[in-house]
Amino acid sequence: MPYVEAAVRRQQLVAAARGALTRDGVAGTSLRAVAAEAGVPLGTMQYVFPSKELLLRAVIEDVVDEIADVLKGTAELEKGLEHAIRQGLSSFWSQLVADRRNLQIMQYELTTYALRTPGQEHLARWQYERYAGIVAEWCEQAADNAGETCAVSFAQLGRIVVAGIDGLIIQHVCDPDDARSGEDLDATISMLIALAGVRAVGTG
Missing domain, CATH: 1.10.357.10 (Tetracycline Repressor, domain 2)
Incomplete structure (x- = not known):
């Protein structure tokens, strides 16, 4: 996976989270779901947002x-x-x-x-x-x-x-x-x- 600056990656994940939350709601949105939405490994998601x-x-x-x-x-x-x-x-x-x-x-x-x-x-x-x-x-x-x-x-x-x-x-x-x-x-x-x-x- 190509290197992406931390600030850029963070914003990408927030945008993905907004998309998932809008579609599935808070209860239906997990870190794994957001990672999938953003097209990144779960480990990358958890590194940026541990919770x-x-x-x-x-x-x-x-x-x-x-x-x-x-x-x-x-x-x-x-x-x-x-x-x-x-x-x-x-x-x-x-x-x-x-x-x-x-x-x-x-x-x-x-x-x-x-x-x-x-x-x-x-x-x-x-x-x-x-x-x-x-x-x-x-x-x-x-x-x-x-x-x-x-x-x-x-x-x-x-x-x-x-x-x-x-x-x-x-x-x-x-x-x-x-x-x-x-x-x-x-x-x-x-x-x-x-x-x-x-x-x-x-x-x-």
């Missing part, structure tokens, strides 16, 4: 990084907080939710698996801390860039954004309806903007 838990964490990290890239790449942070919320969440939905139902199911299954596996509960907590932290970061950057303030802390805004979008995703996954989900997304964005109470620095 299923380490592999699942890497998958969660990869999904979180994908979300971060979408938000940072489309939120247009130079145009202020309101625009960033509206543009960022609309782009997130169109790129990672509307036509990627299996991705969302996999994410929820990973969260449930972590919560139900003794000693792995921290993975679920870390996952949602990262989601909220990413949103809080780009909201704060957008506000700072435009000289704006937010009526609530950015940490709280991030948590509530995640909570609101999470609920919409679950409903969409259970009963896909693009028109209804689009209307509900617009309403949720309006509520989040109202919560943020965006003002220019120095105004009342």
Whole structure:
């Protein structure tokens, strides 16, 4: 087998794991199954990821990084907080939710698996801390860039954004309806903007 750099091999295995998890679910995905998906010996798989838990964490990290890239790449942070919320969440939905139902199911299954596996509960907590932290970061950057303030802390805004979008995703996954989900997304964005109470620095 030709030599592959460790970082490249790791990413190949994570991509294979995402494919297997999306198709077979957490319970049906083993290190052996991922190795077969990636076309590598089981020993190579176990060298990079000695346990299923380490592999699942890497998958969660990869999904979180994908979300971060979408938000940072489309939120247009130079145009202020309101625009960033509206543009960022609309782009997130169109790129990672509307036509990627299996991705969302996999994410929820990973969260449930972590919560139900003794000693792995921290993975679920870390996952949602990262989601909220990413949103809080780009909201704060957008506000700072435009000289704006937010009526609530950015940490709280991030948590509530995640909570609101999470609920919409679950409903969409259970009963896909693009028109209804689009209307509900617009309403949720309006509520989040109202919560943020965006003002220019120095105004009342």
